[in-house]
Amino acid sequence: MSARRLLTLLRREVRATLRDPFTVAVLILVPLVALLSFSFVLSTEVEDLSLGVLDASGSYESRRIVAELEADGSFVPRPYATRAELEAALVSGEISAAIVFPPDFQRALLARAPGQPPPEVQLLYDGAETVLAGNAEGFLQGLINAAGAELVGPEAARGGVVVEMRALFNETLDGTPFMVAGTFGFVLSFLTTLITAVAIVNEKIGGTFDQLQLTPATNLEIFLGKLLPLGGMFAFDVVLMMFASGFVLGVWPRGNALFFVAVSSFYVMTSLALGLFFSATSATAAEAVQKTVFASIPLVQLSGFAFPIRNMPMAIQWLTEVLPATHYIRISRAIYLRGAGPLDLLPELGALTVFAVLLVGGSLRSLARRP
Amino acid sequence: MSAARQSGAGRAGDPRPRRISNVLALAWREAGLMRHDPTFLAVVFAQPIMMLLLLGFALSNEPANVPLAVLDRSATAASRRLVEEVVATGYFLPPRPVSGYAEGRKLLEGGDAVAFLVIPDDFARDALGGAARVQVLLDGADPLSAARVGGILRSVAAQFDPSGRAVAARREDAPRPARGAFDLRKRFWFNPTLADRDFFLAGIAGMLLTNLCLSVTALGLVAERENGTFEQTLSLPTRPLEIVIGKILPYIGVSYLVLGIATFGSGLLFGIWPAGSWLALLVLTLPFVCASLAIGVLVSALARTSAQAVFITVFFILPSMILSGVLLPYQLMPDGAREVGAILPLRWYQIGLRRIVSRGGGLEEVWLPFLALCAIFAALLLLIRWRLKPRLA
Numbered sequence: 001m002s003a004r005r006l007l008t009l010l011r012r013e014v015r016a017t018l019r020d021p022f023t024v025a026v027l028i029l030v031p032l033v034a035l036l037s038f039s040f041v042l043s044t045e046v047e048d049l050s051l052g053v054l055d056a057s058g059s060y061e062s063r064r065i066v067a068e069l070e071a072d073g074s075f076v077p078r079p080y081a082t083r084a085e086l087e088a089a090l091v092s093g094e095i096s097a098a099i100v101f102p103p104d105f106q107r108a109l110l111a112r113a114p115g116q117p118p119p120e121v122q123l124l125y126d127g128a129e130t131v132l133a134g135n136a137e138g139f140l141q142g143l144i145n146a147a148g149a150e151l152v153g154p155e156a157a158r159g160g161v162v163v164e165m166r167a168l169f170n171e172t173l174d175g176t177p178f179m180v181a182g183t184f185g186f187v188l189s190f191l192t193t194l195i196t197a198v199a200i201v202n203e204k205i206g207g208t209f210d211q212l213q214l215t216p217a218t219n220l221e222i223f224l225g226k227l228l229p230l231g232g233m234f235a236f237d238v239v240l241m242m243f244a245s246g247f248v249l250g251v252w253p254r255g256n257a258l259f260f261v262a263v264s265s266f267y268v269m270t271s272l273a274l275g276l277f278f279s280a281t282s283a284t285a286a287e288a289v290q291k292t293v294f295a296s297i298p299l300v301q302l303s304g305f306a307f308p309i310r311n312m313p314m315a316i317q318w319l320t321e322v323l324p325a326t327h328y329i330r331i332s333r334a335i336y337l338r339g340a341g342p343l344d345l346l347p348e349l350g351a352l353t354v355f356a357v358l359l360v361g362g363s364l365r366s367l368a369r370r371p
Numbered sequence: 372m373s374a375a376r377q378s379g380a381g382r383a384g385d386p387r388p389r390r391i392s393n394v395l396a397l398a399w400r401e402a403g404l405m406r407h408d409p410t411f412l413a414v415v416f417a418q419p420i421m422m423l424l425l426l427g428f429a430l431s432n433e434p435a436n437v438p439l440a441v442l443d444r445s446a447t448a449a450s451r452r453l454v455e456e457v458v459a460t461g462y463f464l465p466p467r468p469v470s471g472y473a474e475g476r477k478l479l480e481g482g483d484a485v486a487f488l489v490i491p492d493d494f495a496r497d498a499l500g501g502a503a504r505v506q507v508l509l510d511g512a513d514p515l516s517a518a519r520v521g522g523i524l525r526s527v528a529a530q531f532d533p534s535g536r537a538v539a540a541r542r543e544d545a546p547r548p549a550r551g552a553f554d555l556r557k558r559f560w561f562n563p564t565l566a567d568r569d570f571f572l573a574g575i576a577g578m579l580l581t582n583l584c585l586s587v588t589a590l591g592l593v594a595e596r597e598n599g600t601f602e603q604t605l606s607l608p609t610r611p612l613e614i615v616i617g618k619i620l621p622y623i624g625v626s627y628l629v630l631g632i633a634t635f636g637s638g639l640l641f642g643i644w645p646a647g648s649w650l651a652l653l654v655l656t657l658p659f660v661c662a663s664l665a666i667g668v669l670v671s672a673l674a675r676t677s678a679q680a681v682f683i684t685v686f687f688i689l690p691s692m693i694l695s696g697v698l699l700p701y702q703l704m705p706d707g708a709r710e711v712g713a714i715l716p717l718r719w720y721q722i723g724l725r726r727i728v729s730r731g732g733g734l735e736e737v738w739l740p741f742l743a744l745c746a747i748f749a750a751l752l753l754l755i756r757w758r759l760k761p762r763l764a
Binding site for chain 2: 034037040041046091093120128129132133138141163164167170174285289293300308311316337338344
C-alpha cells in the first residue's frame with residue numbers, strides 16, 4: 001500500500017468522472033428530481049375529488065348538505081338524475097365516491113324521534129382505488145355528520161368514547177418528511193450501485209481496467225482508488241439533498257446533521273461495494289445493468305421505502321432484513337423524523353457494519369481474480 | 372420465411388408492397404435474435420412472476436401487526452374491554468402494557484409503538500355517564516400508517532358501549548350501528564373489502580409493459596449502434612422509419628405475451644380476472660405498447676452510449692411509476708404533479724386498466740384513455756422523425 005500510488009489513482013478517477021458531463025449531470029440532477037418527485041406522493045389529504053350526487057328527495061336539507069360538502073373544498077359534487085347514470089359514472093371512473101339521498105329523506109329527517117331509526121343516506125365508494133376510497137371515506141363521513149349535527153341540532157350527540165388524538169413528531173401527518181428521509185435511502189442505494197457498475201464495466205470493455213491491473217498498484221489500492229472518489233461525490237450528494245430538502249421543502253433533520261452525513265457516507269461505501277461486485281461478475285454493461293435493476297425492484301418495494309414492512313407477511317419481513325437498504329432507511333427516518341442519536345440506533349448501525357464488511361470483502365475477492 | 376418470400380414478390384411489383392416486406396424482413400430478423408438472448412427472456416418471463424408474487428403477497432397499505440402501547444389507569448372491566456375490542460379488529464399486535472406516561476412516550480420515540488392509548492382513571496365512571504374520553508398518541512413519523520391507525524381507533528371508540536356487550540367490530544367493512552344524525556350506509560364497489568391486492572394487480576400489466584418496452588428498445592438500439600450493426604442495417608435499401616417499425620413489430624407480439632402472463636397469472640394465482648371486456652383490454656393495450664416502444668426509440672436516439680441509455684430509461688421508468696397512479700392514487704397528488712403525470716402513457720393505460728379489470732368496463736368506457744394514448748403515440752412519432760433525421764442524413 002503506497003500513498004503516492006493511491007493518490008495518483010484518486011486523481012485519475014476524479015478527472016475521468018468530472019470530464020464526462022453526463023455523469024456529472026446524473027450525480028446532481030437525479031437526487032434533486034427524486035427528492036422533489038417523491039416528496040409529495042404520500043398524501044392523506046383529499047382535495048377536489050369528484051363526488052356523484054343523486055338527490056331523489058330534492059329537499060332543502062339534502063341541498064344544504066351538498067353545499068356544505070362543496071364549501072369544504074374536499075369534494076366537487078356532480079349531480080346525476082338517475083341511479084343508472086350514477087352507476088355508469090362510477091364504472092368509468094368519472095366519480096370516486098357518490099352520495100344518494102332517498103326520496104323520503106326530508107320526511108324521515110323531520111319526523112326524527114328519539115326511538116326511531118335516523119334517516120338513511122347511502123354512500124358509494126369506488127373500491128378499485130383502495131387508498132383513495134379509504135381516505136375519502138373518513139372525510140365524507142366526518143363532513144356529513146357535521147352537516148347533520150347542524151341540521152338537526154346538537155341532540156344528535158354521538159355515543160361511545162371520545163378520542164383525543166395527537167400525532168408526535170409530525171402534528172399534521174404531512175407525508176413529506178417521511179418520503180424525504182426515505183429518498184436518501186433510495187438514491188444512495190440505487191444510483192450509487194448503478195454508477196459504479198456501469199463505470200467499471202465500461203472500463204473493462206475499453207481495456208483500461210486491464211491496463212490498471214498491469215500497473216504496480218495492488219488490488220486494495222485499485223479498490224480504494226475507485227471507491228473513495230465515488231464515495232466523496234455521493235457524500236456531496238447527501239449534503240446537496242439535505243440543503244435542497246431544507247430550503248425547498250422545509251424539511252431539516254431533527255437529529256444531528258453531521259451524524260446523519262457520517263452514517264450516510266458509511267452506507268454509500270456498502271452500496272458502492274455492491275456495485276463493484278456486480279460489475280466484477282458481469283461480462284457486459286447490459287448484464288451489470290440488468291443485475292442492478294433486478295436488485296432495485298426489491299429495493300423499492302421491500303425496503304420499507306414505499307410500503308411499510310410491518311404490513312407484510314412474516315416470511316417476507318425476515319427477507320427484508322437481509323437488504324442493507326432496509327436498515328439504512330430505518331436509520332435515516334429515525335434521525336430525520338425522530339431525532340434519534342447513535343445510542344438509539346446501535347442494532348441498526350451494527351447490521352450496516354456487517355453488510356459493509358461482507359460486501360467490501362466480497363468485491364475485493366472478485367477484483368482479485370486477475371485475468 | 373414468409374417475410375423473405377414476400378420480399379421477393381415485392382421486388383417484382385410496385386414499390387408499395389416492397390416497403391411492407393422490408394419491415395417484415397427486419398421484424399423476422401429481430402424476432403430470431405430475441406429467442407437467443409437470456410437477459411431478454413428473463414425480463415419477459417421472470418419479471419412478471421416476481422412482480423405478481425410481490426404485489427399479490429407482500430405489499431399492502433393496510434395496517435397489520437401494529438405495535439400498540441396501553442396505559443390503563445382505570446384498570447376496570449370496562450377499560451379492559453375497550454382494549455380487547457381494539458385488539459379484536461385484527462390490525463394490532465398484542466398490546467404492550469406500560470406503567471407510566473413517560474414509558475409509553477419512550478416507546479413511540481424509539482419506534483417500538485405506533486400508537487399509545489391512555490385510559491384515564493375515571494374512565495369507567497365517565498363511560499356510564501356517556502362522556503368518557505381516552506387519549507391516543509400516534510407516531511407521526513409514519514404519517515400514512517398513523518392516519519389509518521388513528522381512524523381505526525376512533526371508529527372502535529365511537530362504537531364502544533360501556534354498559535353492554537362487546538360489539539363485533541372486525542375490519543372496516545363490518546356493519547356499524549347508527550350514530551349521529553343519519554344512518555350512513557356505505558358500500559365499497561368493485562372491491563368490498565378494500566384489498567390493496569386488487570388495486571396493485573389491476574395495474575400490473577402497465578408496470579410490466581413499461582419496463583419491457585422501454586428497456587428493451589432503448590438498450591437494444593444503442594447497443595446496435597455501438598456494435599456497428601445499426602449502420603449495417605442503414606446501408607440496406609430501407610428507409611429509417613421502416614427500420615424502426617421493423618424493430619418494433621416483434622416487441623408488440625412479446626408485449627401481448629406479457630399481458631397474457633400478467634392477466635392469467637393474477638387470475639390463476641389470486642382469482643382476479645378482468646371483470647370487463649377482454650376485447651377492450653386487447654384494443655387498449657396496442658396504443659400503449661406503441662407509445663412505450665416509441666419512448667424507447669426516442670431514448671436511444673438521445674443517448675450516445677449504453678450507459679446513458681440506461682440512466683435515461685431507469686430514471687424515466689421510476690418517476691412514471693410514481694406519477695402515473697399505478698402504485699399510488701394520482702388523484703391525491705398536488706396540482707402540478709397531476710398534470711405532469713398526464714403526459715405519461717402509463718397514466719392513461721392504468722386509468723383504462725382499472726376501468727376494464729376492476730370496474731367491468733368495456734370499449735365505450737375506455738375511449739378517452741384510448742384516444743389519449745393514440746395522441747401521445749402520434750406526438751412521439753413526430754419527435755422521433757425530427758430527432759432521427761439529421762443523424763441518418
